[in-house]
Amino acid sequence: MQRATLDLWVGFFVAVGLAAMLFLALKVGNMGAFDSAKAYEVKASFENIGGLKARAPVKSAGVVVGRVADISFDTGTYEASVTLKLDSRYPFPKDSSASIMTSGLLGEQYVALEAGGDDKMLANGDRLKLTQGAVVLENLIGQFLYNKAEGEGKAENSAQ
Amino acid sequence: MINGLLNGVRRLGHRVVDMLWRMGVSTRFFLLLLLHSGQCFRRFHLIIREVFSTGVLSLIIILVSGLFVGMVLGLQGYETLQTYGSEEALGVLVSLSLVRELGPVVAALLFASRAGSAITAEIGLMKATEQLAAMEMMAVNPIARVVAPRFWGGVISMPLLAALFSAMGILGGWLVGVVLIGVDEGSFWSQMQAAVDFREDILNGMIKSFVFGVAVTTIALFEGYDAPPTAEGVSRATTRTVVTSSLAILGLDFILTAFMFRGV
Numbered sequence: 232m233q234r235a236t237l238d239l240w241v242g243f244f245v246a247v248g249l250a251a252m253l254f255l256a257l258k259v260g261n262m263g264a265f266d267s268a269k270a271y272e273v274k275a276s277f278e279n280i281g282g283l284k285a286r287a288p289v290k291s292a293g294v295v296v297g298r299v300a301d302i303s304f305d306t307g308t309y310e311a312s313v314t315l316k317l318d319s320r321y322p323f324p325k326d327s328s329a330s331i332m333t334s335g336l337l338g339e340q341y342v343a344l345e346a347g348g349d350d351k352m353l354a355n356g357d358r359l360k361l362t363q364g365a366v367v368l369e370n371l372i373g374q375f376l377y378n379k380a381e382g383e384g385k386a387e388n389s390a391q
Numbered sequence: 392m393i394n395g396l397l398n399g400v401r402r403l404g405h406r407v408v409d410m411l412w413r414m415g416v417s418t419r420f421f422l423l424l425l426l427h428s429g430q431c432f433r434r435f436h437l438i439i440r441e442v443f444s445t446g447v448l449s450l451i452i453i454l455v456s457g458l459f460v461g462m463v464l465g466l467q468g469y470e471t472l473q474t475y476g477s478e479e480a481l482g483v484l485v486s487l488s489l490v491r492e493l494g495p496v497v498a499a500l501l502f503a504s505r506a507g508s509a510i511t512a513e514i515g516l517m518k519a520t521e522q523l524a525a526m527e528m529m530a531v532n533p534i535a536r537v538v539a540p541r542f543w544g545g546v547i548s549m550p551l552l553a554a555l556f557s558a559m560g561i562l563g564g565w566l567v568g569v570v571l572i573g574v575d576e577g578s579f580w581s582q583m584q585a586a587v588d589f590r591e592d593i594l595n596g597m598i599k600s601f602v603f604g605v606a607v608t609t610i611a612l613f614e615g616y617d618a619p620p621t622a623e624g625v626s627r628a629t630t631r632t633v634v635t636s637s638l639a640i641l642g643l644d645f646i647l648t649a650f651m652f653r654g655v
Contacts, residue, residue: 237439237440237443238439240443240447241439241442241443241446241447243447244442244443244446244447244450244548244551245442245547245551247450247551247555248446248550248551248552248554248555249551251551251554251555251557251558251559252550252551252554252597254558255490255554255557255558255561255593256589256593258580258584259486259490259557259558259561259583259584259587259593260584260587260588260589260592260593286588286591288585295585338477
């Protein structure tokens with residue numbers, strides 16, 4: 232089979248194209264960063280998840296230890312049921328607590344895991360007992376205004 | 392007055408019927424092309440030659456424009472993001488807009504004007520100089536010998552070109568954002584990796600570019616094959632290739648985006 236410079240160019244083109252795809256997959260995307268095969272799932276119920284989305288990170292001490300796999304609504308308790316997929320490299324005690332936090336003032340929401348003191352570790356399919364839902368900004372502002380009005384009312388009363 | 396109105400209606404009707412007729416013929420042409428593709432895979436060097444003329448020769452324009460689009464995204468994104476104090480999200484902005492939309496779409500638009508028009512002109516001229524008729528006389532099927540290899544060459548090149556465009560664009564964004572402006576390099580890459588999903592974003596972008604490749608090459612081939620065998624006919628067919636395939640790319644992009652990125 233004869234070889235032409237044309238074949239060399241096409242080979243170069245295909246190699247560079249595949250390299251670009253590999254770059255996108257490994258350096259830009261999160262492929263390989265978190266292997267979903269070596270993970271265990273834990274469920275947690277939240278009163279309010281705020282703006283939490285599927286695929287949001289699960290962090291403990293600021294380190295990403297897993298991702299939110301699924302969010303659904305539980306009609307039995309009327310709470311949000313969140314499935315967390317945790318990396319099996321990081322086992323957590325059974326009485327760990329989960330809370331929904333926001334990174335920065337306008338940043339994305341994530342689940343923060345706080346390790347407990349239990350000797351037993353969480354296993355696949357376990358449920359987290361201690362949870363803290365998202366802080367709703369409107370409630371916070373409402374509470375602040377209420378407290379302020381109460382404080383002013385007291386001040387007026389004492390002035391009279 | 393009535394005559395003029397009647398003429399107008401007649402012309403409109405003629406155009407609609409003509410369009411339907413062309414749609415039917417192009418569908419038949421596409422199916423015929425797929426039917427005759429088997430032969431050209433046995434003579435792979437024909438496809439290699441077309442990958443060269445559509446893919447390799449488009450490399451420079453794709454790489455350079457990808458770099459500049461990424462650099463502009465880096466500059467504009469930084470301007471907007473810094474007013475919210477979240478310059479670190481620059482990597483996310485640049486990579487997601489490139490991988491999901493700009494990469495496949497702009498690469499396909501460039502591909503349509505760089506390679507699509509060349510395909511139309513080549514085939515139209517082959518028809519005008521009766522080379523296709525001569526092939527038929529020699530019992531060589533022009534669809535199997537001329538059209539199918541060009542189709543597969545274009546379909547193979549398009550996703551590779553789109554991936555190169557996205558990669559170059561992200562490098563351009565990195566160059567402006569990190570090297571020139573001084574956004575933190577670590578958070579640039581790590582936030583990007585946290586936000587870009589392989590299946591959800593990158594694979595969907597590649598599916599898009601594949602669909603665009605099929606659409607652009609089919610339109611270019613059909614316009615060339617269907618062109619009136621005159622100098623004017625070929626030139627009009629070339630123009631029509633660029634216009635129609637650009638519209639097809641943008642329309643298909645909307646449909647595909649609506650399917651791929653709903654919610655979540």
